[in-house]
Amino acid sequence: MSGPAPAAHPAELRAAARHVLHVPRRRALTATGAAALLAFATGLPGSAHAAGLDPARIRSDPFTLGVASGDPLPDSVLLWTRLAPRPYEPGGGLRPGRYPGRWELAYDARFTRIVRRGTAFAHPELDHSVRVEVPGLEPDRVYHYRFRAGPWLGPPGRTRTAPAPGARVRELRLAAVSCQAYHDGYFTAHARLAAEDLHAVVHLGDYLYEYPVPPTGGARAYTDRVLPDRFDRETVTLEEYRLRYGLYRSDPDLRAAHAAHPFVLTWDDHEADDNYAAGAAADGRAPEDFLLRRAAAYRAYWENQPLRAAQRPRGPDLRLYRRLRFGRLAQIDVLDTRQYRSDQVCGPGWQIPGPALHAPGRTMTGAAQERWLLDGWHRSAARWNLLAQQVVLARRRDAPGAGHRLSTDAWDGYPAARDRLLAGAAAAGIRELVVLSADVHVGYGFDLKRDWDDPASPTVGTEFVTTSVSSGRDGAARPPNWADQTLANPHLRFYDGRRGYTVLTLREDTVRADFRVLAAVTVPGAPMATAGSFVTVAGDPGLRPV
Structure with a gap:
């Protein structure tokens, strides 16, 4: 916006770009044709004309x-x-x-x-x-x-700038949020978030959902308005993604949160398509068609988020992983575990694990991002190293005993990549590792273990999984699987299934997490409470209740 305008495309490219915005939903594209369309349809055309x-x-x-x-x-x-x-x-x-x-x-x-x-x-x-x-x-x-x-x-x-490099910071307050399906309820969590005293908000993905939103607003059950029919279909084209951001950002609670605090954002899958992996769509559509959809989704994401020019998309690619520092107190490494990952070999969702999951070459981040992360850890001088990423890192079985299942869209579907990550943190001397995760519409607190099969194994870090803003509707303090998951995962220290967000308070010797939850999201303005508070102590990782 500021500064010189980018160079304009020739007229024939602009005409072809206009054509791309209206590609029929079921139209098949050749790989060559899709690549050509992507090259200019998802660039950033000039404004000279x-x-x-x-x-x-x-x-x-x-x-x-x-x-x-x-x-x-x-x-x-x-x-x-x-x-x-x-x-x-x-x-x-x-x-x-x-x-x-x-x-x-x-x-x-x-x-x-x-x-x-x-x-x-x-x-x-x-x-x-x-x-x-x-x-x-x-x-x-x-x-x-x-x-x-x-x-x-x-x-x-x-807004607020970060502390100076090398500055001693007494306290840093962050909030982690995720998963805000418009059709599942009100964004009351954002209204409460706007009133918090924070340095920044970390949004961990699923900012919007590609699913249809009915004219009545779904669980919002509007009686005083009717949404246009254009929202009652799945988003596929650039125009549809842009319109969906218009719907979400018109919400007054979400606007209040953005106006109150700077956001640090990353995406998960629903900003483009549920459970996609790199260039593979979960529904099996042709790769060239999916890359065209991904390019439209990525461009609309950048247009509608407070991201810098360094994150400008290039066709179906957008480098979202990046690093932020807050004096000597904290380094935040923001990951993208969706754009570069290997495909889910057992399918997404809860699956009985097979040997294919353990193939050593499987990745969640891609090789370049993994090297970037590990190199950054080796150079880190921060007291606390925060990893802001999308899906649950800790092992999470759905039930005790034989026959258990794992959520293979999370890091449980990529155990070799998880082992490399934790081993890399250890090799870099990272003792104060705090992982921020989301995706599952519940709040979790995990001890990260060196050996998941041995509860007495050393704890090597802490993971806070924030619940959803609205996805999953109202939820419950103890979901139906609460007892099974608590018993099957002794490193699981907290589990609550209501909606809300998580506030983190970082000090030199401790990180405190307060899990904020709402009584409901299917009615506006519901009250909020703190479901649990925990600290992790520098030099002694793991969760302790407050």
Whole structure:
């Protein structure tokens, strides 16, 4: 958005790109044709030929999707918004064109002490999304920001830079969230999250779901509105993914959370397609068709999230794994366990494990990301090393005794990769390893063991699995499988099946986890409580109840 516009595509490529956005759902593409389409349809076309339009002619509030910030650095913040006066319509209800706007960053919420300001453009090629990377800021400082388009003033946002490299940080407060199916309930967890005192929110995936959303809103059971029929189908095309983000980001609770805190995001499967693995769709569709869908999903994800330019997609590829540091207290390595993984050999879901799972070449991260992670651990000087990733790392059997099953879409389906990860942490001297996971719509607390079959084996780290914001509907404190899983997994120290999020408080000697849960998500505004609190102590990994 800020800075020079990218180079424009030739006219024939733009015409072909427009064709790609409307590929019929069942149309078969040759591999060569799909590759050619992907090459330009999912690039970031230039705006040199986009007509400049006057934002004063926008007839209704274009800031319906709110504002957001992300990936805080010691000297920089990333600011985001998207102009969409009618977010349930293609293009957000705007005429295709380039709209200029202004942004401001201030020390105070009243914007009397402006730190930076500038001009940004909402380009039609990026669905009128706006992102501004603001450099030259002070470390560990709260800032306030807002956007303006013509006469329209957007809502204010609050963000915070990371502490300086090498700084001694007394305390760092983070929240982990995941899995927010719009059709399964209200985003009350985000409203509660907005009121927390946090440095950042770590979103661990399934920001949206590709499933149809009925006109009544599913479990939300709307009586005062009807959603357009265009949402009542699975997302496949770029236009459909963009519209789905418009639906999700129009939720006031989600907007409040984004406006209150910077987000650090990674994805799982539902941002594209349930249970996909690298270039393989779970439903067996042709790889070239799935890569076209993945490219559309990845582009819409980047357009609608507070991610930096380094994460810009290239066709069906987007490098999402990255590293953030918070002084000397914490290093957060953000993984992508979906884009590069080996396919599930036994199928996704709960399966009886077979020998094929243990093939040494199977990977969750791909070789390049695995090397990047291990190299980063060897260079880490942080007190706490946090691994932010999508699926359960600890071994998790569904029942005690012979005949148990494992969830093969999680790390249990990739035990050799898990062994390499834990061995790599040990080789790098990482003694304070904290893994943040999600995906399963429940809250778990695990001791990570050197030998899963020996409860007395040394504990080598701690895993906090955050529950869902809404996916799975209301849930229960003790789901039906609570007794079986607790008995089958002695390293499982906490299990609660309600919705909510997890707050982490990092200090020099401890990490505390508070599992926040809601009474319900199928009714708005339900009360929240803390289901359990645990600490792990530096030099003595494992969970201790508070």
